[in-house]
Amino acid sequence: MQPPERLCGDDSDSPATDLAARRQAGVAAGEPWWKSAVIYQIYPRSFQDSNGDGVGDLAGVLQRLDALVALGVDAIWLSPFYRSPMADFGYDVRDHVSVDPIFGDMADVRALVRGCRQRGLKLIVDYIPNHTSDRHLWFAESRSSRTNPRRDWYVWRDAAPDGGPPNNWLSEFGGPAWTWDPGRQQYYYHAFLSCQPDLNWRCPDVVEAMLNVMRFWLDRGVDGFRVDAIHHLMEREDLADNPGNPLWREGMDPADRLVRAGTVDQPDVHAAVSAMRRVLDEYPGEHVLIGEAYLPLERLVTYYGSPDAGFHLPFNFHLMSTPWTPTAVAALVSAYERQLPDHGWPNWVLSNHDRSRLVSRIGGSQARVAAMLLLTLRGTPTLYQGDELGMADVDIPRDRVRDPLEINVPGLGLGRDPARTPMMWSPERHAGFSSVEPWLPLSPDWRDLNVQNQAAQPGSVLRLYTALLALRRAEPALSLGDYHPFAATDGLLAYERRLGTARLLIVLNMGARPERIEAPAGQVVMSTQGEPVGTHAGGLLQVAAHQGLILRLA
CATH class of the missing domain: 3.90.400.10 (Oligo-1,6-glucosidase; Domain 2)
Known part of the structure; x- marks a missing residue:
């Protein structure tokens, strides 16, 4: 392992924004940065190709940082860029303390850390301890x-x-x-x-070696880790068979034929998480530890551990599998809030590199409502690259399939390639992503639904995300306030965010017909449909189909 290499950076030449102003809500309240932050997931292979090989890289990420500042996010999370044979596109790590040549080298890491510092962005990297x-x-x-x-x-x-x-x-x-x-x-x-x-995490030498991996990247200036597949880290020592799943049927994922009783969510995992937290606590400043665990809520919240020994944010993926109805979403939010430990801070995810894209799951007409939901619920939201454009899954021809899951288990729709296609930056050839044919095919609508075009269109999905993120920064009640349910009907979901005397009412029409709701008097500060804002005098509030509204209550 190379000697420590501190990269503190210098914010004085920031080309875009002032960090203190961008995080005024969190700083004013004395809260850790990750509580008021919005995290943006980057899948490097598909973000920006800087060298014309059809695959995104770290220099490409640096090239596009100003676009992320303009969007208004606070932190970026990079999927793996470590040396790898790429059988699972970086999750099969050959060397945890290196950079695969397809993504660049350590000089590119240094440049990216410095570029993030200069722009007031935090940098989170993937940590892959299981295998x-x-x-x-x-x-x-x-x-x-x-x-x-x-x-x-x-x-x-x-x-x-x-x-x-x-x-x-x-x-x-x-x-x-x-x-x-x-x-x-x-x-x-x-x-x-x-x-x-x-890896065998019951072997002390493995534990120390993998904790040293964390130290290596912390020494190089990263601000935290997203820990991959943490619920798989331990298995039953007695090797008891997993029981059959009585709910499994032909056509379902073959891996679900068995209940994973002995292979996930073992009690020993929490000691390993505590060891990871102790490493973060060795370093000055505020770092964040995020855990990937697809678990029921009652098990997920145990990964918060004690205040100084668990994850800061065990990823909450339940919005991706909950029926898209007001009552179902309201019930999920209430159950999650109720089960959080006192020190637990919520978080929300609507898309990632492993799941079908948001638009393909709930339909394009609801994409704007989903954006407002994600960015106004209490907790730290994570955006997946391209959702701010309204990107959908892309049909992948059989001869272009790259995902080993689809290759091994074809025909069941489990493949992840459709959600991993290249980012669309401009109407130029190859969508501005590359100068050559990309590693996966582009979305067919790339000439229209790209960053350059949408930035110039007042009613675009990108402009809505930008406005929502700006409002979230300007209103501490949205980033740090309490959540209070207001109403959940067949068509409407409504809730308040409160901080001190500030009260914001969010009303989301999750259906295809106009709805009305009795609402207090207030100022309409934002609509997902871009209409002029105005004053609501109190009484029945009209909400158009597929519309979301935010009111500042009197």
């Missing part, structure tokens, strides 16, 4: 013999009496979760691809 590539030096040594010093760094087990796998566990990407290694004459466990062997 490595089978080409990692650690795995090469571990599989070389049962006497190698790293023999216990991965999860190895003898064959069952019949010579088969030790138990019935299944891989998330199809097939058994165990692969036979003829050299070592044992099976190794892999929650994902067979070329992604799971």
Whole structure:
């Protein structure tokens, strides 16, 4: 590992905004930056290609930072850019403390850290503790013999009496979760691809090595980590079979045939999370630890741990699977708020690189309402690149499929390529993403729904996101205020955000017909449909189909 390399940066030559002004609500309240922040997820392969190879890179991210400042986000989260064979596009890590040449080099990391500092942006990077590539030096040594010093760094087990796998566990990407290694004459466990062997976090040397990975990137100036697949980090030591899933039917994900009782959400995981938090606490300033765990709410909230030992933000993905109705969303918000620990700060996600895009799930007519919901609920929201343009899933021809999940389990719609297509920047060739054909096909509407065009159109989805983010910064009640339910009908969802004497009422029509709601007097400060704002005298408020309104109450 190289010696520490502190990159404090200098905000004095910021080309865009003043950091203190952009975070005035959070600073004024003395809260950590991540509470009032809006996080923007970047999938680097598809964000901006700077060198003409059809794949996005770190220099491309730096090139587009000013566009993110103009949008109004506070932090960027980068999906993996580490050295990798790219069997799972970076989640099969060959070296956790390096940069894959396809994305650049460490000089590009330094430039990106400096560029973020200058613009008042925080930088969050992916941390992948559960597994490595089978080409990692650690795995090469571990599989070389049962006497190698790293023999216990991965999860190895003898064959069952019949010579088969030790138990019935299944891989998330199809097939058994165990692969036979003829050299070592044992099976190794892999929650994902067979070329992604799971690390053994019960081995103290593994724990220390992976915590040193965090220190490496903290020394280089990152502001936090999104921890990948944290609920997979430990497995049952007794290797008991997973029970069958009585709800599984043909046509569903094959990995769901079994209930993951022994392979996810094990009690030991929380000690590992505490160790990660202690590393962050070694460093001055405010850093954030975000956990990826697809779990029921009652289990998800346990990952907050104690105030100084859990995740700051265990990712809440439940909006992506909850029916898009006012009553269902209201029930979700209330259940989440009720189950949060006293020190827990909520967060919300509507899209990411692993799930179908927002527009494809709920329809384009509701995209604006969804934007208003995400950016006005209590908690830290995360945007996925392209949602601010209204991007939809892209049909991927069979000969262009790249996702190993779709290749291994075809025909079930599990593939993630449709949500990972390149960002659309301009009406120029290849949408301004690259000078050559991109690694995945562009959305067919790239000539119209790109950043350049939408920035010039007052009624565009991009302009709505920009206005919502500006309002969120200007109104501390939206970034840090309390949540108070107001109404949930068949068509309308309404709630208040309150801070001190400030009260904002958000009214969302989640249906295709006009609705009315009894509302207090107030000033209409924003509409998703771009109409002139005005005064509501109190009484029945008219809300058009697919419209969202924000009122500042008298």
